[in-house]
Amino acid sequence: METRATKHQNGEGLCISGLNKKLSSYPVLVDVSFTVIPGEIMGLIGPNGAGKSTLLECITGLLPVDSGIISQHGKTLTLAQRKQLLWYQPDDILPFARQRVQTTLSFARKMHGATAADLEQLIRRLDLSSMLNKPLLALSKGYRRRVLLALALLSRRPLLMLDEPFDGFDLRQSLAVMDLLRQYRAGRSMILSIHQLSEAEKICDRFLLLDQGRVLAAGTLGQLCRQADLSPQATLEEVFLAIT
Amino acid sequence: MPSPETPPAYRPAPLLLVQEIRSLLAAPALWIMLIILSLLVGYSFIQAVELFSQASRTALSFPELAAGMNPLDGIFVPTFGAYYLSETLLLPFVAIRLIGLDKQSGALKLLLQFPLSPLSLCGLKITAMGLVWLLSLLPAAMALGFWHNLGGHIYPPEIAVLLTGHGLYSFTVIAVAMFAATISDSLPTAAMFCLALTLGSWVLDFATSGQGGMLATLGSLSLTGMLRQFENGLLSTAAIASFLCISLFFFLLTAIWLHPGRHLLFKLGYSLLVLVLLSSALAGAALVPGYVDVTENRRHSFNPADTRALHQLDKPLIITVHLNPQDSRLLDLEHDVLAKLRRTVPGLKVRYLQQKSTGLFGAADDDNYGLIEYAYGGRHEQSYSNSQEEILQIIYKLAGLRVVPDPVQSYRGYPLVADATASRWWFYGILPLLFCGAGLFGWKGKW
Numbered sequence: 001m002e003t004r005a006t007k008h009q010n011g012e013g014l015c016i017s018g019l020n021k022k023l024s025s026y027p028v029l030v031d032v033s034f035t036v037i038p039g040e041i042m043g044l045i046g047p048n049g050a051g052k053s054t055l056l057e058c059i060t061g062l063l064p065v066d067s068g069i070i071s072q073h074g075k076t077l078t079l080a081q082r083k084q085l086l087w088y089q090p091d092d093i094l095p096f097a098r099q100r101v102q103t104t105l106s107f108a109r110k111m112h113g114a115t116a117a118d119l120e121q122l123i124r125r126l127d128l129s130s131m132l133n134k135p136l137l138a139l140s141k142g143y144r145r146r147v148l149l150a151l152a153l154l155s156r157r158p159l160l161m162l163d164e165p166f167d168g169f170d171l172r173q174s175l176a177v178m179d180l181l182r183q184y185r186a187g188r189s190m191i192l193s194i195h196q197l198s199e200a201e202k203i204c205d206r207f208l209l210l211d212q213g214r215v216l217a218a219g220t221l222g223q224l225c226r227q228a229d230l231s232p233q234a235t236l237e238e239v240f241l242a243i244t
Numbered sequence: 245m246p247s248p249e250t251p252p253a254y255r256p257a258p259l260l261l262v263q264e265i266r267s268l269l270a271a272p273a274l275w276i277m278l279i280i281l282s283l284l285v286g287y288s289f290i291q292a293v294e295l296f297s298q299a300s301r302t303a304l305s306f307p308e309l310a311a312g313m314n315p316l317d318g319i320f321v322p323t324f325g326a327y328y329l330s331e332t333l334l335l336p337f338v339a340i341r342l343i344g345l346d347k348q349s350g351a352l353k354l355l356l357q358f359p360l361s362p363l364s365l366c367g368l369k370i371t372a373m374g375l376v377w378l379l380s381l382l383p384a385a386m387a388l389g390f391w392h393n394l395g396g397h398i399y400p401p402e403i404a405v406l407l408t409g410h411g412l413y414s415f416t417v418i419a420v421a422m423f424a425a426t427i428s429d430s431l432p433t434a435a436m437f438c439l440a441l442t443l444g445s446w447v448l449d450f451a452t453s454g455q456g457g458m459l460a461t462l463g464s465l466s467l468t469g470m471l472r473q474f475e476n477g478l479l480s481t482a483a484i485a486s487f488l489c490i491s492l493f494f495f496l497l498t499a500i501w502l503h504p505g506r507h508l509l510f511k512l513g514y515s516l517l518v519l520v521l522l523s524s525a526l527a528g529a530a531l532v533p534g535y536v537d538v539t540e541n542r543r544h545s546f547n548p549a550d551t552r553a554l555h556q557l558d559k560p561l562i563i564t565v566h567l568n569p570q571d572s573r574l575l576d577l578e579h580d581v582l583a584k585l586r587r588t589v590p591g592l593k594v595r596y597l598q599q600k601s602t603g604l605f606g607a608a609d610d611d612n613y614g615l616i617e618y619a620y621g622g623r624h625e626q627s628y629s630n631s632q633e634e635i636l637q638i639i640y641k642l643a644g645l646r647v648v649p650d651p652v653q654s655y656r657g658y659p660l661v662a663d664a665t666a667s668r669w670w671f672y673g674i675l676p677l678l679f680c681g682a683g684l685f686g687w688k689g690k691w
Contacts, residue, residue, distance in 0.1 A: 057353075057505075062504055063504060064504075064506060084359070088353070088357065089354075090350055090353050093349060093353065094350060096349070097349055098267075098270040110254050111256055111358055113254045
């Protein structure tokens with residue numbers, strides 16, 4: 001049986017090598033390298049301003065990089081190829097705000113090639129039924145986040161990158177979203193940019209710790225504990241404090 | 245749940261086009277523009293009919309004056325003047341939203357991830373805007389309907405050219421607004437950029453109006469000046485090419501600069517390429533000018549026999565004008581003769597010898613002031629006349645031609661005494677209420 005590790009070794013995952021990015025001569029990403037293993041949920045963690053969102057936008061191609069390679073199977077991916085491979089859902093956006101939620105979701109469903117049943121299931125799981133006839137602009141922050149999550153989960157692309165997917169949710173809602181993400185991980189990978197470490201620990205298989213644009217550590221929680229010389233029972237918060 | 249393995253079966257372009265139209269219809273700015281446009285068109289139309297009627301009363305008493313009663317100048321150009329105002333001052337605020345709002349809301353980051361190139365995305369956006377722009381023609385269509393019902397005369401080619409001019413002007417304004425929104429950080433900055441260009445063009449036209457010579461030529465190159473050619477019923481390939489090149493330039497720049505993931509050098513390089521290609525196209529169009537006078541009274545054309553004779557002039561015809569740009573005689577000469585000669589004589593060269601003095605009656609100390617010199621094939625003539633008939637006779641004499649004018653039916657004009665005040669209920673009441681209702685519908689997200 002092919003494991004995640006063997007897929008990693010076979011180079012099936014998305015490989016990011018030596019990514020560098022400066023904004024106004026200030027380095028925001030410095031030699032960032034890592035691999036996303038197929039089927040895993042990777043947590044991109046780091047303090048505010050660490051460069052998490054910038055990294056995701058660079059991988060998507062929404063920001064140009066100064067240097068670095070994004071590849072799969074040893075081949076550098078063009079912008080058009082990345083469009084087929086990954087979907088990035090930015091944080092804090094309000095797309096088509098004056099349109100009814102139903103209209104926006106229906107548009108996204110058709111654009112992503114998802115079925116009406118897919119959308120119905122998402123609406124049910126995210127408890128959006130009562131909001132469908134309201135414009136996105138009129139929704140509370142929590143409901144807006146649910147709509148954004150639905151927009152992302154309608155995508156069929158093999159790699160989903162979600163920026164702060166749990167922001168705006170209470171504990172119960174966060175747990176429900178985690179369940180949903182676990183269900184939707186089948187057949188694809190996810191990169192979740194999360195600043196709430198307790199939530200990251202609950203859902204992510206591996207972590208990439210980013211600070212000031214540099215990768216400080218990468219691996220499973222156990223591997224990070226070893227890197228930080230902490231006991232295997234240490235929490236992600238303890239690891240984070242030890243490493244940063 | 246969506247399976248990553250299942251191939252998507254959808255056509256993104258029509259979906260996105262519908263989405264863009266929905267976004268525009270949900271924009272209050274569009275409906276506010278339409279309400280203002282309805283009021284402006286109504287006011288312009290009712291005023292134009294009133295003035296036309298006053299002039300027609302005199303023309304009906306003195307039939308020789310009737311030839312001046314032309315509905316294009318009297319009714320349609322003033323009515324469409326409301327469109328010029330709307331296209332210059334209001335349309336940019338609607339068009340800026342096409343890109344600006346997507347940038348501001350973050351929707352652009354999603355749209356750029358769909359399987360569409362930035363060029364296709366921009367193309368769909370401008371198509372959506374074009375379709376929505378057709379809505380703005382509703383007040384004009386109503387004005388035409390009212391005029392027809394009042395018994396007014398409509399000459400379709402003149403209306404078609406007028407609409408073409410406004411369509412091209414709007415296309416240019418929309419493309420400029422899209423580019424402004426693309427390169428600006430905020431909607432107000434984009435609006436300032438766009439208004440600077442449209443109002444700058446108006447100022448250039450205004451500053452050069454009433455001027456002759458090179459200043460008049462400069463003014464005719466402004467967007468407003470080019471639109472005026474269409475308003476005058478003159479279909480010019482140079483004006484069409486200019487509008488298309490300017491709008492395509494800004495449209496392609498928008499497509500190049502839209503994607504934030506492209507490197508600056510890539511954007512600069514392609515922008516330069518577009519500039520070179522479109523400048524070449526524009527220069528090419530200027531080298532082979534073509535004109536069609538679509539006016540019913542053929543105001544931009546000589547008699548067909550004169551046109552044929554002037555086309556045959558195979559040597560350079562040099563006309564030297566000793567008049568100051570502000571002199572009304574030069575304005576008449578430009579409008580009545582030189583403009584027509586430029587469109588007809590292949591080798592025409594006009595030189596303006598500007599005088600130092602600009603006194604009320606010209607330069608008293610210069611004996612040549614007011615003189616117009618003609619040189620053709622080594623022969624030379626001069627005259628103080630700016631009459632078309634006399635000037636043509638001088639040219640024919642220099643060229644050794646004898647021209648007998650073709651018999652043409654004289655334009656008799658269409659004087660009409662009518663009262664359009666009943667239409668105010670539509671323009672000031674029903675139409676704005678309809679637009680207001682549609683705007684509220686969109687505001688509630690019902691589109």
